[in-house]
Amino acid sequence: MERRHRVVVVGAGFGGLAVVRSLADAPVDVVLVDGNNFHTFQPLLYQVATAGLDADDIAYPVRGIASKRGGSADVRLGHVVDIDLEGRRVVFDEGPALEYDQLVLAAGAVTATYGIPGVEEHAFGLKTLTDALALRAHVLRQFERVSVDGSQLETGALTVVIGGGGPTGVELAGGLMELFDKVLSKDFPTLDIRRARVVLVEPSDRLLGAFSPRLSETARRTLATRGVEVVLRVGVAGTDGKVVELTDGRRIPTGTVVWTAGVRASPLAACLAAQLGADALTQGGRVVVEADLSVPSHPEVFVIGDLAGATDPHGQLLPQVAPVAMQAGAHVAQMIRGSLEGRPTAAFRYRDKGSMATIGRHAAVAQLPGGIRLSGTPGWLAWLGLHLLMLVGFRNRVNVVVNWAWSYLTYDRASRLIVDPADKPDEHPHIPG
Numbered sequence: 001m002e003r004r005h006r007v008v009v010v011g012a013g014f015g016g017l018a019v020v021r022s023l024a025d026a027p028v029d030v031v032l033v034d035g036n037n038f039h040t041f042q043p044l045l046y047q048v049a050t051a052g053l054d055a056d057d058i059a060y061p062v063r064g065i066a067s068k069r070g071g072s073a074d075v076r077l078g079h080v081v082d083i084d085l086e087g088r089r090v091v092f093d094e095g096p097a098l099e100y101d102q103l104v105l106a107a108g109a110v111t112a113t114y115g116i117p118g119v120e121e122h123a124f125g126l127k128t129l130t131d132a133l134a135l136r137a138h139v140l141r142q143f144e145r146v147s148v149d150g151s152q153l154e155t156g157a158l159t160v161v162i163g164g165g166g167p168t169g170v171e172l173a174g175g176l177m178e179l180f181d182k183v184l185s186k187d188f189p190t191l192d193i194r195r196a197r198v199v200l201v202e203p204s205d206r207l208l209g210a211f212s213p214r215l216s217e218t219a220r221r222t223l224a225t226r227g228v229e230v231v232l233r234v235g236v237a238g239t240d241g242k243v244v245e246l247t248d249g250r251r252i253p254t255g256t257v258v259w260t261a262g263v264r265a266s267p268l269a270a271c272l273a274a275q276l277g278a279d280a281l282t283q284g285g286r287v288v289v290e291a292d293l294s295v296p297s298h299p300e301v302f303v304i305g306d307l308a309g310a311t312d313p314h315g316q317l318l319p320q321v322a323p324v325a326m327q328a329g330a331h332v333a334q335m336i337r338g339s340l341e342g343r344p345t346a347a348f349r350y351r352d353k354g355s356m357a358t359i360g361r362h363a364a365v366a367q368l369p370g371g372i373r374l375s376g377t378p379g380w381l382a383w384l385g386l387h388l389l390m391l392v393g394f395r396n397r398v399n400v401v402v403n404w405a406w407s408y409l410t411y412d413r414a415s416r417l418i419v420d421p422a423d424k425p426d427e428h429p430h431i432p433g
């Protein structure tokens with residue numbers, strides 16, 4: 001039997017889901033491919049790492065999402081290792097290849113360590129649910145260790161060093177400090193909680209470089225007031241997991257190193273470059289795309305989200321954030337629908353809706369269109385509302401509201417379970433390449 005026109009979407013992240021949603025009821029077969037059987041809401045990973053939320057509050061089963069599309073999308077659980085552009089096939093590490101008529105690549109990004117010695121081997125990343133659970137288990141276990149052997153305090157067992165003062169580093173630093181101060185201080189009443197340090201290291205001259213200098217300074221001041229040690233204009237030179245060496249020669253004894261300082265496009269970008277040539281990638285390794293988000297000379301292949309080197313009208317690369325991926329997904333779905341009717345494609349235009357980062361209770365910064373800047377409680381409420389709206393699944397929203405309300409009222413964190421049996425980065429390097 002002849003098969004229908006098939007659109008394969010690789011990646012069930014923000015971009016891939018937007019494509020599938022926007023293709024519901026289109027006269028095509030859609031196959032959504034992901035290496036995990038769930039979608040991860042990455043903006044709240046830091047809350048899983050700091051025991052505020054549990055893993056399944058911020059993840060949603062991919063098959064559940066596909067079945068809600070009235071059976072219009074199929075799912076393939078599998079790790080894509082290559083794209084055969086000439087043969088129009090997606091190749092997996094296991095099982096048969098999948099043929100496509102049109103392909104959307106939305107495989108996102110992975111952590112970039114820039115070759116800094118020891119970071120890949122010893123630091124925790126914060127890009128996946130596994131990363132977040134491993135970090136949570138490790139931090140909680142450090143407290144358990146110190147509670148039976150107080151001498152470990154001298155070697156920095158309760159010190160967390162975070163490399164990278166972007167939104168993820170800032171949110172994680174604020175969340176950890178709150179966890180130590182409000183929750184673990186009660187769980188471990190005999191420990192001197194003031195010895196638990198969070199050090200946030202940022203090589204540039206301010207935190208949150210994409211925000212206005214005023215909001216950056218608000219974030220720095222708020223973190224400092226809450227006890228986070230913010231180190232600016234100094235980078236991480238290397239680590240062996242026990243000491244972090246800074247570029248100014250300082251050495252910080254530590255029990256936990258976290259790396260939030262960079263991302264690079266998924267390795268699938270390199271698969272395309274192997275077939276299309278090195279100039280198929282931008283300087284940062286993203287896939288060069290046409291204005292309509294298709295791959296040059298391959299109008300049947302689109303690339304979106306963190307993997308795409310899409311630019312604004314001034315030629316600047318678009319930021320690797322969720323709204324870019326979602327808007328690009330909706331745009332590409334529209335292009336696919338149009339192509340079925342023989343219509344030409346159109347250029348993608350990103351509408352910037354602003355940026356936000358939270359620091360903790362009653363503290364967040366938000367930079368919105370029209371020059372609107374929010375901080376403190378208004379910024380925090382805006383952050384809470386937006387993240388609830390963006391979460392996938394009604395049940396997840398309810399869970400998150402309940403957990404947030406509980407934490408707000410009781411200063412308790414419901415999810416401080418040690419569930420990862422192997423929490424040492426030495427045993428399980430969390431950061432690829």
Ligand SMILES: Cc1cc2nc3c(=O)[nH]c(=O)nc-3n(C[C@H](O)[C@H](O)[C@H](O)COP(=O)(O)OP(=O)(O)OC[C@H]3O[C@@H](n4cnc5c(N)ncnc54)[C@H](O)[C@@H]3O)c2cc1C
Nearest residue numbers: 011013014015035042043080107108305306320321322325
């Ligand atoms: C900790 C953290 C916090 C963030 N906070 C914010 C925020 O507050 N606001 C914001 O706008 N953005 C935030 N971002 C960025 C935002 O999450 C990304 O820009 C967005 O997820 C990109 O969407 P995407 O669809 O391109 O990729 P992703 O959402 O990363 O999805 C990629 C999908 O592809 C799958 N995949 C990857 N490789 C393969 C393969 N080879 N085979 C099969 N499947 C594969 C993955 O499993 C994943 O499901 C944050 C990111 C992180 C890591």
